[in-house]
Amino acid sequence: EEPAIIASSSVTTPKANNLTTDMPFSENLDQTSNIKPTSNEMSQQTLSTFGADSNDGEDEEEAKVEEGDELIVNEAKKEQKQVSFATDEHGPLSHQISYYTDVSYMDDSISIPERRKYARSLSQEDQSISSMFMDKLHPCKCLSWSLLGSYIIRTFPCFWCMKNVGVSATDRQIVIRLNILIVFFCLAQIASGLFLLSTALVGYQQSARDAADTKEYNEADKDKPIITQDLWSLTTFLYFLAGINFVLLIAAMLAQRAIRYVNLTKSVRYMWVLFWILPLQIFFSIGLFDYNQVMSVWTKHWWDDKSLSWYRELFCDEGTAQGKCMVPVLGGVKFDDETAWCVKYFNNATDCEDIRDRAQYEFVVAHYIYFTVNGIGALILAALMWVTLNVLQAIITLPIVQRSKESNIPLWLTFPIIGSYMIGYVLLFSETSIDEVLEDFKWMGITYMVSGGSFTLLALVGLVLKCYPVLNTRQKKVKLSMIRFFLVLIILTFFAVAVVFATSLIYSLNIVDLPLTSYSQIACALDMEGSCTGCDSQSPDEEVCPEWSKDDVAKVLQTITKQSATIAAIFLAYALSTWKYGFVLFRHVSRYQIEYV
Numbered sequence: 001e002e003p004a005i006i007a008s009s010s011v012t013t014p015k016a017n018n019l020t021t022d023m024p025f026s027e028n029l030d031q032t033s034n035i036k037p038t039s040n041e042m043s044q045q046t047l048s049t050f051g052a053d054s055n056d057g058e059d060e061e062e063a064k065v066e067e068g069d070e071l072i073v074n075e076a077k078k079e080q081k082q083v084s085f086a087t088d089e090h091g092p093l094s095h096q097i098s099y100y101t102d103v104s105y106m107d108d109s110i111s112i113p114e115r116r117k118y119a120r121s122l123s124q125e126d127q128s129i130s131s132m133f134m135d136k137l138h139p140c141k142c143l144s145w146s147l148l149g150s151y152i153i154r155t156f157p158c159f160w161c162m163k164n165v166g167v168s169a170t171d172r173q174i175v176i177r178l179n180i181l182i183v184f185f186c187l188a189q190i191a192s193g194l195f196l197l198s199t200a201l202v203g204y205q206q207s208a209r210d211a212a213d214t215k216e217y218n219e220a221d222k223d224k225p226i227i228t229q230d231l232w233s234l235t236t237f238l239y240f241l242a243g244i245n246f247v248l249l250i251a252a253m254l255a256q257r258a259i260r261y262v263n264l265t266k267s268v269r270y271m272w273v274l275f276w277i278l279p280l281q282i283f284f285s286i287g288l289f290d291y292n293q294v295m296s297v298w299t300k301h302w303w304d305d306k307s308l309s310w311y312r313e314l315f316c317d318e319g320t321a322q323g324k325c326m327v328p329v330l331g332g333v334k335f336d337d338e339t340a341w342c343v344k345y346f347n348n349a350t351d352c353e354d355i356r357d358r359a360q361y362e363f364v365v366a367h368y369i370y371f372t373v374n375g376i377g378a379l380i381l382a383a384l385m386w387v388t389l390n391v392l393q394a395i396i397t398l399p400i401v402q403r404s405k406e407s408n409i410p411l412w413l414t415f416p417i418i419g420s421y422m423i424g425y426v427l428l429f430s431e432t433s434i435d436e437v438l439e440d441f442k443w444m445g446i447t448y449m450v451s452g453g454s455f456t457l458l459a460l461v462g463l464v465l466k467c468y469p470v471l472n473t474r475q476k477k478v479k480l481s482m483i484r485f486f487l488v489l490i491i492l493t494f495f496a497v498a499v500v501f502a503t504s505l506i507y508s509l510n511i512v513d514l515p516l517t518s519y520s521q522i523a524c525a526l527d528m529e530g531s532c533t534g535c536d537s538q539s540p541d542e543e544v545c546p547e548w549s550k551d552d553v554a555k556v557l558q559t560i561t562k563q564s565a566t567i568a569a570i571f572l573a574y575a576l577s578t579w580k581y582g583f584v585l586f587r588h589v590s591r592y593q594i595e596y597v
Helices: 003-009 027-033 041-046 058-064 065-085 098-105 113-130 147-154 172-207 209-219 234-260 263-286 294-302 306-315 338-345 352-396 398-406 416-428 437-466 473-508 519-527 552-590
Strands: none
Touching: 027 209, 058 065, 058 098, 065 234, 098 437, 147 172, 147 352, 172 234, 172 306, 172 352, 234 294, 234 352, 263 416, 263 552, 294 352, 306 352, 338 352, 352 398, 398 552, 416 437, 416 552, 437 473, 473 552, 519 552
């Protein structure tokens, strides 16, 4: 065995340290496979598989080796394992031989540009590793919005979307045609809102014309507002949808030219319009889906209002729209029931209640269909806006979009600020507020106000972070402290909104019954010049608002909590986006080497 050992020790095998030459690091990796030791042909074959798995070439090498060269093969395998390691376990090649390349990097023979190139490669690897956590916050990161937008404009049933679109449409072509679809849906939503408004105005005119004939049995009723300050009126949601879609219509038409000629300034403005309108679109469109059947409650107690005169003419029996079909719930203030009211005013007739109930049923069914169709159209429009927004960001380019968001944090948080204050105002201070009767709604309103204050403080801190420079180590420490305060504030805001979301969701899904021990007082607050009687009575014996049942009050409150859960979910999305911004900013500032600069 001694001659074999001596022969094996005399074989020269290249070491990893000898791989370093006067060439850049990337060239070293490329040329290591071309090293040809002259001492032994088998070592050349072994090193030609540089970076491959040691087990893959094992059979091929042994097949080419003669029986007398076993020790040389074993030595070559050891050398190969030392260089290549296991790629499946230890990552890419540049990481496997890092401790060798570090030695070569410090060599004085390597030029400064080559060292900088190597340093940049390492920093990019570190950044890619550190951004893995943030990538998990993007569940749709792997989705190609351009392909999705191209699919939409090719499959949507309209002839103008496909005009002049080639096999592979550009992002500009996609956004332009998506804008055409947005304009179409905006016109449909605006037309729906105008139709609803026109029917109310026509009803007022008809009631004014027939006022002399109906004064005797309709004098106690007052005019109700067209738009109410509440979170359960479906007509109010549709009016707001028509208003914001009118703004979106103007913005989309003006943005067509900017997108066609890639005007970045106007494109960024259109992006911010979409950012602002999209959450409103989602909020009001979800409100149009009436799975709590609150429309039947609204119809029941607002049926004799002047704004519904046109619908009574349409659904009531002929000649009864301003008469028998207007019988109030339980006969109103002066009567015990509908029959007594009908006997008094219509010559002992007793069919008033039947005529009214039949007309109300047809009205409710028609409006369920009407509002559901509008809700579906509004959600489709919201989806088109979301796809358009993502493709538009690809046109503007991500660095410009990110810079615009970072420089406009107060503008980004304007919606949750205004939304929190408005929802809190409706729950605490509006004409239909029930905070004095229902304690849970009072605390929900207070939490919304607190959330609005925290979002406002976040916007102010974001503005300070934007303007505060970092020119030395002390300023860097101060900015890092402000960013930590920013992150803590976001966490507190997130938990406050999460509590409102959880409470609203529990009540809206009827997981826990609402505490309706005094539902009559709640009905008086919700009715607002409707059918309630006895709300202002000082007599303890008089029944308060018998027209409203406990089931009616529960349906209204469940609809309010459903809308509260919707807006709270939107605010949670804003809080998460703001937290991501703070996290990225903290990582950026903490790595800023001010002393080196």
